[in-house]
Amino acid sequence: MKKLIIFSVLLVLLVALLPTPGLQISAETTNVGAPDDDWLHVENGYIVDKYGNKVWLTGANWFGFNCREMMLLDSYHSDIIADIQIVADKGINVVRLPIATDLLYSWSKGIYPMSTDTSYNNPILAGLNSFELFNLMLENFKKVGIKVILDVHSPETDNMGHNHPLWYKGEITEEIFKAAWVWVANYYKNDDTIIGFDLKNEPHTNTGTLKFKSQSAIWDDSDHKNNWKRVAQETALEILKVHPNVLIFVEGVEMYPKDGKWDDESFDTSPWTGTNDYYGNWWGGNLRGVRDYPIDLGKYQSQLVYSPHDYGPIVYEQSWFAGDFVTASDEEAKKILYEQCWRDNWAYIMEEGISPLLLGEWGGITEGNHKLLDLNLKYLRCIRDFILENKYKLHHTFWCINIDSADTGGLFTRDEGTPFPGGRDLKWNDNKYDNYLLPVLWKNEEGKFQGLDHEIPLGKNGVPLPKGTSPVTPTKTPVTPTPTSTPTPTPSNVIKGDINGDGEINSIDYAILKSYLLGLTKNLPAEDELAVADLNGDKEINSIDYALLKMYLLGMIKDFS
Template identity: 75%
Template sequence: MKRLITLSFSLVMVVALLMTSGMQIFAEGSVVAPTDDDWLHVEGTNIVDKYGNKVWLTGANWFGFNCRERMLLDSYHSNIIADIEIVADKGINVVRLPIATDLLYAWSRGQYPPSTDTSYNNAALEGLNSFELFSFMLENFKRVGIKVILDVHSAETDNMGHTAPLWVNGNITEDIFKAAWVWAANYYKNDDTIIGFDLKNEPHTNAGTLKILSQSAIWDDSSRPTNWKRVAQETALEILKVHPNILIFIEGVEMYPKDGLWDDESFDTSPWTGSNDYFGNWWGGNLRGVKDHPIQLGKYQSQLVYSPHDYGPMVFEQEWFKGNFITAGDEQAKNILYEQCWRDNWAFIMEDGISPLLLGEWGGLTEGEDKLLELNKKYLRSIRDYIIENKYTLHHTFWCINIDSADTGGLFTRGEGTAFPGGRDLKWNDNKYDNYLLPTLWRNSQGKFIGLDHKIPLGKNGVALGGGSAPVNYGDLNGDGQVNSTDSILLKSYLLGLSQNIDTEAADLNLDGSINSIDFTILKRYLLGLVTELPLYGN
């Protein structure tokens, strides 16, 4: 049965490519990359490639396969292939791709629900069912050097499905949730286009101020059906037995008891009648439980990354956006957010050396007349700067690319922005991108975006991650395992033409392809403690 499906999909791909008008899907001379050399793992609080080189996941979310349309929703408005290309050209090296459990489970059983037909915009998509369409998207992400994190956003394909608090809903049971993930792990285990699985988007409590434990995600070591820590750990272990190379991203919950004990079958969070016994945060953003009950994956621990979400006041006016935050300057505002929210909910995880973090969702509106807009932009500047300060330990995927997100807006817009070929009535939101996302993207000293594929450059303005080689010990010019004054003397001799006996790769300290006085200055500053990390990527 699987061979017949594969053959059918191959034929569909050929026909789709022949039908495409005015859009070259696979560029002449494009690199054909291996599918198994880009797996990532964790070392300490860094994510590294197979050679131990640090990487920085700097991406964005693109939803639609979690919705009833079962497609990237911008297909309604534009040529989706052109959209993928501009996303790569803008330096987004990973896309967090929401999907629903019921769709994965259907595919695992050989059932392929239809996607909404957008062939009037996208001739190449005509006749493709949801599985064929998803595969087609993956091929195009791969072609332009973008990696994918697959995110179960909801139990059921429903545009509002993410509001359900748990990973179970309707006909989707815990067993089906696990089975769907294990199928995905087995199916994609030989294709490193998908580098990670975000097991469940935003586990949270039931609606209203009266919280019911039997309806809410909790985090402890119990066997309760709603214990997200238990379910996440068990699901991760089942996945990793099948696919030991995949990164596992585990989000937090919403509430956590101040005494660490989930001993109330219900509790009141009302500011007027509640007992104030629980810490609250954004859905999925409360990882306080990691301190008491960390995820334990045994021999697979190096595949674990914790993943909070965080937003500004225009999504919800949390308490930390009131009081002193209102009049604070940017640096003080960032400190307020750190002290009142980030540190104790999730930042401690990277600070205490437990794990790197992926900030799976952040972002917000940057235009309009809302009374909270200026505070929202202050928040965005704060989280932007905090991400930059924690390069390599704090990875992120911005919410979102889509034009369809009502409370955050997207990188695509119909307002002011730059039109692009194939975008039709979509434009690129230069204001949002230039001021908030661009500064947080991974770039080298020449301003080129750094992708996560070792062979395929990231779009037209990026570079590949690098060839297959052992990690370079930058600054160690004589190969003695240390970076010290001897290396400085050797580099000076090299620049004066007195000696050529150095490791030239280790001497290129800003990765600009040449060895010159800039590298010498960087090395001197490193030895003086003014630079703390080599190589020195330019931002």
């Protein structure tokens, strides 16, 4: 109990260190987990935890911070904290959270735009700006055991911003795109609620059948400004320099030349006048270029996961949904989809052990009278079964939780479904969930939903990840406890916590360390910075050390063991 109390206080102190506007926190549960225990990486074609145990990311998308409202849009209709609770209770262990570059960049500059006011449904949100609201959502995800993948969905906060094909637009340059990501990485590097960054949603080409290289995302080894492979690789490396523990998700493009050479300034994709020398797929879903030009992250390669998107015919009537697919059985239809789309666009990447995959978006309409509904349901059954057949290699986030998606519908609905406390006029879409998402959610042998947190259970119906006994890639060096009640001198007679080297540990040391962590000073006075300031022995100087020093000065701990 003593350890739990001390650790809870430590977390409070960590929050106090962060230069964040006032933050309100609310959730029915009082779970508190370690801030850096759940980082993931890739080994032998699988995503694994710090102990080398395979994990399966099975989640859903929840958009709104990419929109002009700058919030989860279901706040309009319901108690958003209750919404988070039911999402966890239904076994969704990760939420892919779309956001816009301009909002992240504003936050990095200390500018916090106001989100749309939904305090009439959510009194707790009254007066919160977008940054405070975002952090409140993160805190409540953490409390119910949900992890987050942050996804830059568009350059600008715009409800239709995803239609823009590139990562830069207007004042949002490539440099700003990179800078925003590096800021996010640095700000959240000590909080494993956000376990991954999806660098850019659905890079694609310009609209129309006549495609222009100057307006479209390409994939090759050139220095072209629209080379998504180059920009993704460079951005990932900059991120990983400041946050080496985060997973990096890289989506594909839309078109890829059949000869692998982007030597056309324009090309015609019309079925009547086109030259048929480019492969097409869903926006972000074409990863054929990985075979010719793979992402190279050097020593950080274990943090890379490729991420295609895939949909059914109601979103767009692709060629593989015609012909034999129409009358095929489910098994035959799945083979058609695999051979005409999935295998060569992205499935080969997991099959050949190049990387695991995150199917970042899939889903679709499951009710109504749309003329293509039956084909759409056949597609959903096929992709669901393919995901299950490739468990642990093919991770996924379903599109979407929101009620607001016109061409897919959501897990929230106003039609037939089950009401839930706090949902007000929202219901849970049992048909969509039970038949398509539930079968591919991660469960343990007892049928409990499996979370991705080592301490916090996933909602009311789930369990935390088991802890291993010998981490494969330990993030901390074990520290031998000292039997004394005073800080332990190092072999060089340097005292841990004595930041300025005057032989005492006091408020001056505290102030110097704070200034250093906030970037106001670049170096500490001590000759051996780690010896005096790495108080928990993890070979880093960070906010955990700051919190420990504060606890020591307040008399809450007697040493740094």
